[in-house]
Amino acid sequence: MQLTLAKALNEGLRAAMERDPKVVLLGEDIGKLGGVFRVTDGLQKDFGEARVFDTPLAESGIVGTAIGLAMRGYRPVCEIQFDGFVYPAYDQIVSQLAKMHARSKGSVAMPVVIRIPYGGGIGAVEHHSESPEGYFVHTAGLKVVSPSNPADAYFMIQQAIASNDPIVFFEPKRRYWEKADVDTDATPDPLWASRIARAGSDLTLVAYGPMVKTCLDAAAAAEEEGRSIEVVDLRTVSPLDFDTIRESVRRTRRAVVVHEAPRTLGVGSEIAARLSEELYYEMEAPVLRVTGFDIPYPPSRVEEEYLPDLDRVLHAVDRSLAY
């Protein structure tokens, strides 16, 4: 079945709700409107207002009440309307949601999913194009995942909802409308596994979410120049599936990490640090990073210069191969 990434999420949410009556969806404008990106389209009509409900416009309230619902035995799926709107909920996520399982010595589970459309490239106004995943990756007690394609979107949202840990689920909003075949009867990969999205032997590109397609395009372009580029789709950003990353870079001996989020202390920093700790003598070049810059997300007329694109990725590939 051909599905857009947004529709695949919608179908995944539907499947999760059909499977478990304790799954409830809450967020701003997710009911009749179906969410500003229509990811929850039709779900309130089919499952009722008790299970799919609009909230007051207060993100801390969305996550804070989701914590209480989880204590009551529900499996809340929160929608934060845009990446830049998650910060009012940051305290509840970091100080409460992330720590509850540990401080209760495991007696209070937090099966809460926080869905966040993230990233730029859609010509949006301020606060609608950010990549805040690093804050959550840095927070113990949370897990962070991001699908890059419709099939992963369909299965990963269901796996995230079934997990007993709190998960921040980053949705690559600029890929919402991209279509692909989704075999809903397939056996999905485990949620905590990265995947080799394209095999290659000269260099490994590591990416997640919206940058996977960018890297796949770059790898295809590089092939025309006779270069064999491998692409690792992280899928899970926290915890990292370092076995997959290590195995790939051990073979290719070169790595470039690509993400939209700012560079300093981004996911690329952690991957580069670990690769240097573990593969110091095996790598041919230092790990390079192609990222957003350490600035506020710029006005959209210049976002193409801020965002990593095919050319910037290829430029980094050239630099790595030149070592």
Add this chain to the structure above:
Amino acid sequence: MTVLPEASTPLVQLLTPEGERLHHPDYDVDLSDDEYRAFYRDLVLVRRIDAEATALQRQGELGLWAPLAGQEAAQVGSGRALRPQDFAFPTYREHGVAWCKGVDPLTLLGLFRGASNGGWDPQEKRFQLYTIVIGSQTLHATGYAMGILKDGAVGDADGEAVIAYFGDGASSQGDVNEAFVWSAAYHVPIVFFCQNNQWGISTPTSTQSRIPLYKRAEGFGFPGVRVDGNDVLASYAVTRAALDAARTGQGPTLIEAFTYRMGAHTTSDDPTRYRLSSDLEAWKLKDPLERMKSFLFKQQLADATFIESVEADADALAARIRKGCLEMPDPDPLSMFDDVYAEQTVLLEEQREELGTYLAGFVGGGH
């Protein structure tokens, strides 16, 4: 700064500071002699838990303690109003409510000693872990109450209700105001119990609000009531009525328990820097224990023998707490990696092993 018209604000009171029994048209109690005596016993034991914990902190056995002295009636009154099915969401000072919910005081000490970050099973006790970031728990309580509603567990006398504790300082937090908005919007079975103890560390209530706090409820669309928080009978009656309203589907209530923090904010605080001793002396005349004792004597519900037996119980409890605190083991260092996640990660397993190997490298296996 303008002085708030506190003196003219109506206050539900069933016991005068002198122990005279009053009657109120909307809130009253009709308790057995044993129940009146049990209230007094609770007040004395809770104060003793507090005194013993404070002493243990002074002797270096606890890192910190948040004393409740002065707030016993508000906590015991509201705590005893809870039915077994009701769920309480406390701050870090609700030692009296914890007592009513059957949480061993020793587990509270574990938190302040640094032996744990929680210590009890919230689901079993129906008493959430202490919440230190002020106001956060009001949203958790609201969400829990939303769940009660979804479960259809409201509507009659057996319905469930939630109580969210917070203070005058927390009333300024966005989360508390969001909890008010949400509870009103969804009409959930919740009681917001604000202990206005007049001080947020050194900040007076007048900095938090220009109007009496209970009046805020009206703007959110549900009733608010101020009760004498040093009157255990009034605190009990008002909370019981609000919980019953919640469990029968009548939505939220805000209770402002007007009381006074007789001690410091915590054992790290020094209230002599910001408030007058005459203020404290005036509140001592409204002491919740003394007024209940006066009531018992006036009504001939207790004699010296009863008072002595309660004191003996308090002594025994204090001794047990002290012994338990001194004997409390430190957690295994490697246990800090446990329960971070419901499903453990490879990453944490690696870090746990790293620390374990490092520690094992010292002579004797320790460090």
